[in-house]
């Protein structure tokens with residue numbers, strides 16, 4: 001059973017940090033100081049629970065950026081990431097945002113395209129990983 005919660009940073013922190021450290025720092029070798037920025041306290045966080053275990057997370061910034069999408073390796077390709085993304089988009093819509101944007105790692109462009117995002121501009125590098133800006137317009 002999959003359940004997505006929307007939480008503030010105080011409530012999400014323990015599980016979201018654990019998942020992000022595992023995925024971004026251990027798996028993708030992103031430096032810890034880049035992964036942990038100072039935006040978390042201002043964001044809303046999604047936590048995905050699969051059969052009672054927290055396996056994925058993502059965040060929505062006040063300016064409409066979605067980021068830090070991460071699902072533990074053993075729980076991928078089950079729809080968890082898609083459910084997190086759609087829940088964050090729903091939250092953005094609820095807040096009256098007209099669009100959401102994100103910096104996709106290029107390997108995940110297809111995933112975001114399938115959820116209504118389109119590429120904008122050129123590929124750029126961040127934390128040693130190629131990224132692509134993508135946008136989804138929210139129709140009311």
Ligand SMILES: CC(C)(COP(=O)(O)OP(=O)(O)OC[C@H]1O[C@@H](n2cnc3c(N)ncnc32)[C@H](O)[C@@H]1OP(=O)(O)O)[C@@H](O)C(=O)NCCC(=O)NCCS
Pocket residue numbers: 023068069070071072075076077078079080081082083103104105108110111114
């Ligand atoms: C990107 C990520 C969040 C997607 O999470 P997920 O739970 O695997 O997402 P979903 O299961 O909803 O969708 C994955 C899609 O890729 C497909 N897929 C096929 N093989 C796959 C594999 N080995 N791993 C992941 N996805 C795979 C799935 O079928 C699915 O297709 P769909 O969108 O047509 O349904 C996850 O792969 C991840 O955490 N990656 C590492 C961190 C990262 O790169 N984050 C993104 C930063 S922009």
